[in-house]
Every structure is written in C-alpha cells, then in structure tokens.
Amino acid sequence: MTSREKYWDDIELSEVAVGRDVLLVITGGARHIGAASTAFIQDGKVEVQTSAVPRHKEHLVTEKVALRVAAALGKTVTVVMGIHYDDISKEDIFAVVNQVDIKVEQYLAQQK
Incomplete structure (x- = not known):
C-alpha cells in the first residue's frame, strides 16, 4: 500500500x-x-462564512467544498470537517484533500 492509498477508504462524506x-x-x-x-x-452570488477551531486547517477545504456544492445545487450548504492523521507528510495531505475532492464529485454526481 502506498502512502497515498492508506487514507482512501477512511475518508467519509455523509x-x-x-x-x-x-x-x-x-x-x-x-x-x-x-x-x-x-x-x-445572496444577491445571485455564492457567499461563504467559516468557523475554525484554532490550530486546525480544515477550513481551507471546507470553504472550497461549501462554495462548490452550493453553486452546483443552488442551496445553502454547510460543510463540517474533521480529519486527523498523526505525523502526516505534505504529500499525504495532498492525497487526503484529493480524496475529499473525489468524494465531493461522487456526491454531486448522485444529485443529478
């Protein structure tokens, strides 16, 4: 198993x-x-508001996902995220974010 694969089955979107x-x-x-x-x-434009726990970085992903899904569905969307792995490398962080993107794509495809 490569480092990129070890997180794939663990990420869940509900x-x-x-x-x-x-x-x-x-x-x-x-x-x-x-x-x-x-x-x-609001006024024909998608806006976002975010709250983050100190020392957490999930807001960098939740904002992007919320904007994307709200624009695609034309609805108000709240995204709550909490993903943590000990001693994760930058490469692994990119792999985790990529897996989140895949899950969001799958979710949006199911909405059509």
Missing part, C-alpha cells in the same frame, strides 16, 4: 437534509470538528 438545505459531514482518521463553512446564495 449528508443530512435540513429542509431544503444540506449539511455535509466529512471525516477521516481521528474524527473531530475542525471547521465548518456555510455557503449561501
């Missing part, structure tokens, strides 16, 4: 319908809440 809106929870490794981003449409 959806909760909240009325017309969507809550996505993305976790992996030692699951926790690291950041939450809510994207919404």
